[in-house]
Amino acid sequence: MDLTGIGGIWPASLTPFDRDGAIDEAALRAHLRHLAATRGVRALVVNGHAGETSSLDRTERKGVVQVAREVAGDATGVVAGIVAEDPRAACDLARDAKEAGADAILLFPPLLFAGGAEARPEMMLRLFHAVxxxxxxxxxxxxLSRPSGLGYTPELLARLLxxxxxxxxxxxxxxxxxxxxxxxxxxxxCGRKVSMLTSNNSWLLASLSLGGDGILSGIGSVASDILTEMHEAVARGDLAAxxxxxxxxxxxxxxxxxxPALDMHNRMKTALNLMGLMPNPAPRAPLLPIEAGxxxxxxxALVAAGLLPANEMAA
Incomplete structure (x- = not known):
């Protein structure tokens, strides 16, 4: 599927594990099938931060992409996250993603770049060209955020494009x-169509109002239908909606x-478990399960969002 110029909702999916810590393929298929069936979802994003990809080995990452491709069919795109500190490893993961049927890749900057890569733009360019x-x-x-050291200056972004x-x-x-x-x-x-997909989770509405083609976010793994409502309302100029x-x-x-921010996607797994959409909410170690409180x-929060009935018993 050609994702050029495509906006809408691109949920960053989660990776469910069984009680022994192995990927639960049946639960993964169900999760991705649920997302793909949600109105407004145009692409499934796998192997990102939301999917705990750093805890997956190379074989597991390729397997997740293959499952996503099988579930998505022809109507929904598949985007594979590429998270690696070594450009050679990033290239290997990109080749695996293509073999597994991905339509595109989401390229993360290596954490090393936070040490001042803005002053050495050739590092970024070499990574992108290699992949x-x-x-x-x-x-x-x-x-990513400029304060993190991993964001691109407007000048470097323009050069990369x-x-x-x-x-x-x-x-x-x-x-x-x-x-x-x-x-x-x-x-x-830039002279061609490059989609702007906001991931500014604390101000998604504000960013869409400034301009943007869609949303790519882990919160889409839980609330893609709400994101679709927001995106479509902004597109038609209905501020009240x-x-x-x-x-x-x-x-x-x-x-x-x-x-702690490290638990954000762990909390989303717990939300899906409460909604009856993920059998085991536990993350892979060293992350810890969410406690009862x-x-x-x-x-x-799910009740307030209308995703659970108000009389739902605490679990």
Missing amino acids: AEAAALPIVLFQ REVPSIIAVKEGSDLVASYEDNLEVLKA ARRANDRLRPLVRVFYRR EREEIRR
Whole structure:
């Protein structure tokens, strides 16, 4: 599936494990099938942070992409996250993703780049060129927050778009309104269609209102239907409806994206377990399961969002 110019909702999926810590393939298929069947979902994103990909070995990552391809069929795209510290490993993962049937890859910057890669832009360019050549797949660029040291300056983003034509979209998580606006301008001026997919989870409505083609986020693994409502309302200029969707989303954002941040996707697994959509919410070690008190807070947030009935018994 050609994802060029495609917006809408791209949920970053979770990876369910069984009680022994192995990937639960049946649960994974059910999770991805549920997302693919949700109105407004245009692509399934696997092997990202939400999918605990750093805890998966190479064989497991390829297997997740294969399952996603089988579930997605022809109507939904499949995007494989590429998280690696060594460009050679990134190239291997990209080749695996192509063999497994991915339509595009989501390229994460190596953590090493936080040490000052902005001053050495050739590092970024070499990584993108190597991965693009290795797999010949369209690339979604992950724009992380500038304060993290892993975000691209507008100047470098423009250069990457100019010199790496296989970049078709930007997962935009810069965290700063001014940076988001700067990046929007870069995309508008690049001379071709590159989709802006917001990932600014604490202000998704605001970022869509500034301009954007869709949402790529882990919260889509739980609330893709709400994201669709918000996105469609903004697209048709219905601010009141967009605010209503945002009001439903807010309790989930507050309970998922709080300290410690390492538990954000762990909390989403717990939410799906409470909704009856994931049999085992436990993450893979060294992450720890969510405790009873926080589980109850997640349940209340789901009720407030309209994703569980108000009389649902605490579990």
